[in-house]
Amino acid sequence: MLLLLMFMGCNKDDENPDPAPDPELKVYYISNEGAFGYGNASVSLFYPEEQKIQNDAFKQANNRRPGDVLQSIMVKDNKAYLVVNASDKIEIAASKTLKELGVLNNIRLPRYMITTARANTAYITAWGDGGYVAVMDLVKDKITDTIRVGKGPEKMFWNGGQLLLVANSGGFKDDSTLSVIDLTTNKVQKHLVLADNPVDICADLQSIWVLCRGKVKYDGNYNIIGHTPSYLYHLSGDAKVMDSIELFADKHPMHLEVSSDQKYLYIGGGYGFSGLYRFDINFGILETNPFINKDFYGVNVDPASGLIYGFEAPTFTASGKMSIYSPDGTLKNELTTGVGPNGITFSY
């Protein structure tokens, strides 16, 4: 018994085997949600030139975790903004070292963050309080305004001019609108009514694309009684609906990316969706078979290299996985991430 207790006393923590971040290397940022309620979100740094990953980098830099459910990361002016959903906050850290610089609290269930041409300003989607976009002053690190939009505002897209598009995904319920914000006034200019639950937005050289995931319909006993289809909406640069294409009658993708050569849209990923599909922009055709047959929780395309980054988070009690594919769909590398990886932020 004594020996066993002594053994127990010698059982030291063996965490943090990874080295500290190297500030000289080009680096991308992977957001690992962690398990809801456990506060074990993490940031993995990926060094694309060396094809190496450093997990738990924020904790190594600061001896603490970023919070509960890291939804996304934005990098701007040598700062990394960590959007921590269940902690209702934005953590601000030095982008090269991830050393903590500050925090912005009391944003209700924040999701994504974006900047526009407007100097020192960022926009943050937040699911709380019925759904709003918070306007953040990046110098004072303060919220200066809030703009009420639809339910569950998710991804945003800046059209390069005076418009900011917000996909109202429904959040915990349903919505079917896209809010168009006039950046000169920070007011909603109009709500476009699309199909059920718009979740993601991207653009090719000429136009904007919006993915509406549709929804599963349940009866009172949570038996599936039907679906509304997922749709792809085609918008002009000034946010006018030009066309819509039905994608899947009974499947509900969460992510929309454009290939670096602007020829294809990648559609797929998200909770409960299997496969990543390719949509030919020129011919307006969705390929029948999955381009990559994996269950991705998140997916991103590096606009510079065209590489496709898929993230698997099969369970939120163990590490996830990042797979890297060349534009033709060939698997190039697989790496272990933190718990619940949902996306990568590219920085140059």
Added chain:
Amino acid sequence: MFRYSIFLLVLVMALGPADLQAQQQEDSVSMKYMLEPVDISCGRFIYLPAADIQTFDSKFLSEHPSEQLSTLLSDYANVNIRSYGYSGLTNVSLRGAGSNHTAVLWNGFNIQDPMNGGVNFILFPLYFVDEVQVQKGGSSALFGSGAMGGVISLNNKLSFDKGINAGLYASYGSFENYKGGLSLNLSGRKAVFQIKTFAGSGKNDFPFVNTEQFGRPEMRQQNAAIKQWGFSQENAFLIGKRQKLSTHLWYVKANRELPPNMAQVSSEKSQLDESLRASAEWQYRITTGSVNVRSGLFFNKLRYSDTENDFMALHRNMQSISEAELKLQPFDRRDHLNLGLNFSYEKAQSDQYAGAPERTRTALFASYILRLIPKISLKLSARDEYVDEHFTPPVYSFGAETDFFGPFSFFAKYSTNYRIPTFNDLYWRGGMAKGNPDLSDESSWNSELGMNFAWDKKSKRVLTVHSSAFYSRFTNLIQWLPEMGIWTPVNRKEVLSRGVESRLVYNWFHRDWLFKSVVSYSWVHSTLEKKASNEPDEVLHKQLILTPEHQGNIQLKLRYKVWSFVYSQNIVGKQYVTSDHTDSLSAYTLGNIALAYEKTGGAFPWSIRFRWNNIWNTVYQTMPGYAMPLQNYELIVSIKFSSKPIKERKGKI
């Protein structure tokens, strides 16, 4: 702090070996041989190896009237506690099994919640309990579904011929914790009447450094207040020379705020729990044994609300349990036969269920103790249960004990066990989750070898040592998995659990002095052997999350006349948070001190106790991200009134 722990352990070991002796009378936290054939509440434990059971008697419990049951189990029984903060929800786990693999018996009834299989420990105030017993290892053949990791038994024991007894206690603790209780017991030759009530409230706004927030701010815990009260009323009657009738009624209500994780800055979550338990037992002695019939009704209500996210859920359930047992000693005073029939009805209501699911359960069980030769006894038990329209797999247990070798005795045990799915597993709907009505029962087998050493030198120096090793496999475990975007439970997981438990108790008496030491240690290696399809291979054969491999306790007590001093040290090893072991909670050890002045004898015995908890200011967590308090204090004053026993007062009652 581990160095302190090792030092203390070495000290205790050094004090011990010279004088080895067994005793029970002063050992209120003892391993007892329970051979009372007519004790209704705990009688079935006799069909397990005696050393398997740890008992906390009424004297010990009276020294801890304000303590929470989960704290007691953690401090003195090496039970793994998973607590979501100081006032938050608390689960227990025995031998690496899940929290719903521990059967909790209340006066003999297995009252695991039919909705989630757990038990809410805040609804069991220690002030109402006369005896707590902890039995580790599977024992479904005796206690039915859920007794896969072990059993925690809470008993009320009413004694006749004790006269009039009344009691009062009041306590004040750190963070504005106020508690108090009153009791009255009228005990005659043929009848006993007892009533108890208690109330408590606490703000629990303890200070802590939030290491998960920018700037590591010093904060006070928010949203952690608790209010609770309850009463119990119990009676016992002797009818003639052969019959005994007893009744128990408990009502407990607790309203508590649920504190936030350190990674969250606020919480507006709260939970109201309400429980009403009522039972009646009739016992009839026959020449070679007894007939016991008991029936109980149990109502539970839980209301969870999260005003921040505009969410509220109300769950209610009812259980009716009736049991009849025939206990016989057919051939010899040392042989015991028990035949029993259990009938249960369960019903639940929840916004998360369609309708109000209900089920009936009927179980037949039998046990036998056979003494082939005087120093070897064999203990056999079997059970089968019919639940709605199917039979559960028959389960059995086999135990053997021998005390051939002087102060040494040995035992072996093998059991098969089961757990039926809960209503949540079967009928849940909502929150992107859906129950599965086609689930099968979980099952396990458990084997165990143990040794006892008992040595007593003229009752002055006493040592008992208990050691056991166990090996268990849990199969068909229910696991919730995503399917088409909806979480649903399936029978999938397999867990292998093995380990060693040891316990040493040494007492030294000299005139007015008593020195007592208790050292216990458990090593539990509980690993996942069959995983779900969505889990990576890395999780296989690894220690389960939130299950410490090592756990230990040390208590040192020094008593001189009316003064006593207790130092205790609890040690909990590293616990993994992720199943592939990429994240963990650090090991921790807590030191506590208790100082007491206890005036016994006379009509008004009284005591004053001071408890100083976490004296080394250990920063620790039992669930990831949930802050626990540093140093905290409690002052407890209790006074009793005790009349002379009735037989000495000649006809006053």
